[in-house]
Amino acid sequence: MVVCTLCSCYPWEMLGLPPVWYKAAPYRSRAVKDPRGVLADFGVSLPKEIEIRVWDSTAETRFLVLPMRPEGTEGWSEQQLAELVTRDSMIGTGFPKAPGAPS
Amino acid sequence: MNGVHDMGGMDGFGKVEPEPNEPMFHTEWEARVLAMVRAMGAAGAFNIDTSRFYREMLPPHIYLASSYYKKWFLGLEDMLVDKGFIAAEDVAAGHAVQPPKPLKHGKFALADVERVMVRGKFGRAAPASPKFKPGDHVRAKNIHPATHTRLPRYVRGHVGVIERDHGCHVFPDTAAMEAGESPQWLYTVVFDGAELWGADGDPTLKVSIDAFEPYLEPL
Numbered sequence: 001m002v003v004c005t006l007c008s009c010y011p012w013e014m015l016g017l018p019p020v021w022y023k024a025a026p027y028r029s030r031a032v033k034d035p036r037g038v039l040a041d042f043g044v045s046l047p048k049e050i051e052i053r054v055w056d057s058t059a060e061t062r063f064l065v066l067p068m069r070p071e072g073t074e075g076w077s078e079q080q081l082a083e084l085v086t087r088d089s090m091i092g093t094g095f096p097k098a099p100g101a102p103s
Numbered sequence: 104m105n106g107v108h109d110m111g112g113m114d115g116f117g118k119v120e121p122e123p124n125e126p127m128f129h130t131e132w133e134a135r136v137l138a139m140v141r142a143m144g145a146a147g148a149f150n151i152d153t154s155r156f157y158r159e160m161l162p163p164h165i166y167l168a169s170s171y172y173k174k175w176f177l178g179l180e181d182m183l184v185d186k187g188f189i190a191a192e193d194v195a196a197g198h199a200v201q202p203p204k205p206l207k208h209g210k211f212a213l214a215d216v217e218r219v220m221v222r223g224k225f226g227r228a229a230p231a232s233p234k235f236k237p238g239d240h241v242r243a244k245n246i247h248p249a250t251h252t253r254l255p256r257y258v259r260g261h262v263g264v265i266e267r268d269h270g271c272h273v274f275p276d277t278a279a280m281e282a283g284e285s286p287q288w289l290y291t292v293v294f295d296g297a298e299l300w301g302a303d304g305d306p307t308l309k310v311s312i313d314a315f316e317p318y319l320e321p322l
Contacts, residue, residue: 005111005255007155008171013222017137019125023171025116032111032257032310033300041119051307056111058253059289059313060151060225061269088121 001038001054001092002063003031009057011064015087022091032056042093065092072099104156104249105256107163112257112300133172140175145219147207148188152279156251157182227286229271234316235290239265241319243292243312251279254318258310262322263294266311274315288316 004010008023021027030038035052039045046052055063067089073081076099088094110116128134144154157178158166166174183189190201235241245260246252253275269289277285296308 005257006109006253007158017127019122020129020171021119021121024119025110025113025167026119029110029113029116030119034305035308036305038119042121049307051309052305054308054310055291056255056310056312058255059269059272059275059315060222061289061291061313 001031001035001052002057002065003028003054004057005029005032006056006058009060009062011062014062014064015090019087039093042088044094064090066090067096070096070098104159104251105247106159107166108159109256111255132176133170136172136176136179140179141219142211142215143179143183143188145208145215146211148186149182150278150281151223152251152273152275153281154178154182155275156279157185159251225273227271227273227284229288230286233268233288233290234321235265235268235288235319237265237267240322241265241292241314242322243314244318244320246318248276250276252276252318254314255312257299258292258294258312258314261294261298263292263298263311265290266293267291269313272315274317276315276317290314290316290319292319 002010003022005028008018008028010018010022012018026041027038032054035054036046057063067085069081070084073084084096084099086094086096089096128137140154143149144151149157158174160181161169161174161177165177169177180189180194184191184194188204188206189199192200240262241264242262243254243258243260246254247259267290269291271286272289274285274287277283290313291311292314293309293311296304296310297306299310300308
């Protein structure tokens, strides 16, 4: 999960302007202390044994998450896979879309 | 500075509220503020660290009650008045009353827009060898400068591990004060959740910051 606790640093060139929630106090304050609580606000839960890594963007380096490849996408083209990728899956607050799910 | 902008680990701000189909801007003035800040930065009126410092210096109740672009606007106004680009009389009148102060990079033109929306480069030549290498244990210094810094409070005094060396970069602490770029080595430092938040913290959590060398001490 990527955050900027001090301001709102975000990979503009890759993802566009950040959403309001990324720049607002609830996300900036909680992402580094209670990321599972933040994920719950997005309707996402992860198994207890999964390690959660949070990147606080405190310098001019910008981060984005490489989303996990969904099951059932073997042999898919780059373009097909790209259609499953969401903005939030690159911030680290959601999964990519599942194959066949409504877009 | 130990301001309310340094939010990591604070409680009480409530839930994160994603907005479905969020527009790029919620009102027209937000786009104008974004344009003004980028244009004045590109014209040489200030650097990115100075602009962050002016937002941090907003009074806490103003900072917390203002939207992102409102903070940008208020910080820009304070900064332009302090640097002499506009006068309080100009702001009161809503237009230029005083003759304008020349900009370092000259007049800003439409053809400059694309260039200024591309990020600046912050890597610099190294003035010395790095003190740390990946795998080293380090402590984030317990420092509390009243001026701009990018070392968040929640890691100060805590021990982490250097994960990555990013090379030398402009040092925000001096750049924000217009005291020079003073390039410093920059590292990604990883902290265990339990080190930061104690025994009640999430045991599966690891948090990293990007830390400039002067923020760190060897163990």
